[in-house]
């Protein structure tokens with residue numbers, strides 16, 4: 001196992017005069033193995049963007065360790081910046097530039113050959129609209145441009161925050177195939193997304209964060225298996241027999257919930273036991289269906305964010321996850337950086353940041369590391385970005401090698417042609 005991204009015990013506290021102290025990351029752990037498409041999931045405000053921004057040196061953590069491609073970060077960022085492509089939050093582009101101009105500017109700033117611009121435009125399906133101004137693009141087309149810019153350097157690690165945002169269904173499917181092609185070519189992709197059905201299809205592994213702590217991690221199938229209650233839906237030939245059947249199964253040791261036309265049976269190791277118990281009393285089963293749990297259900301359970309009828313859940317509201325489950329609940333032991341539960345739990349008390357550089361210097365750090373990721377808002381005029389090599393808000397650093405085997409192609413942008 002080669003780890004591309006390792007985070008251990010990451011803590012980040014925001015402080016403001018008006019709102020006081022807010023602990024965004026509370027001993028967060030994450031491990032991403034090489035060549036994987038890794039889903040980074042969590043409810044709104046759980047700490048995903050804070051994690052990504054901290055990793056990329058845009059804000060300073062209050063504690064913990066991070067490594068990217070074997071280098072401690074933020075100290076080692078200059079050594080690995082050229083191998084990371086990232087989109088964090090909604091990237092902003094100069095509205096009067098075309099996609100072609102934007103990518104050419106970035107390519108020049110990062111020392112990437114212009115031929116790569118044509119390649120990435122083709123990959124994301126913007127080839128035919130590349131000459132048009134970004135301000136005329138739809139949301140999905142801007143998203144495609146963002147992905148293209150992150151791919152320019154042909155990075156080893158691609159970090160995408162909500163890449164499917166604004167894409168039409170066809171575009172989402174093409175994005176999925178692009179991700180798997182990139183991963184097959186050896187690229188590691190970290191994908192933050194709220195579209196869990198998509199994540200379940202695309203990702204090899206996931207990390208789920210809630211309230212600044214990891215609540216689950218590992219291969220998707222394992223996370224699903226470990227958090228799925230093995231329940232069986234049972235229907236009988238006659239619905240009038242359901243109460244008696246429920247009684248029999250309960251006496252056989254099962255946990256049974258009776259519904260209008262079926263029973264839900266848990267706590268039974270083998271479905272055959274259900275049929276045997278019922279058949280012995282001449283009740284005949286017309287359906288026996290083990291329930292398959294999906295990632296969305298597991299996510300809602302682990303983050304305690306399932307909607308409750310009649311309640312308007314507020315963003316920070318969820319059931320506090322216990323420390324035993326908070327550090328890689330039910331996940332395999334893979335060493336200190338890995339999925340192994342942290343010893344001693346996590347701090348339960350919100351600590352005021354001792355780091356005086358916390359709020360004030362975050363902006364300075366963002367400026368220092370500009371060029372690694374897309375900033376939220378353009379801070380330079382286009383001309384200024386051109387003049388100052390590598391300093392533009394969407395600048396890309398590093399050299400580029402052509403992707404072995406290339407990737408999938410995203411369909412032409414909305415209204416193409």
Ligand SMILES: Nc1ncnc2c1ncn2[C@@H]1O[C@H](COP(=O)(O)OP(=O)(O)OP(=O)(O)O)[C@@H](O)[C@H]1O
Nearest residue numbers: 014015022024042043044045046047048049050051
């Ligand atoms: N600059 C800041 N100052 C103060 N609090 C902040 C700041 N940035 C983020 N936070 C807080 O930190 C917590 C985590 O925010 P973060 O943006 O990391 O969440 P997220 O998981 O990315 O959410 P979303 O899914 O909505 O994008 C939130 O409570 C947020 O309000």
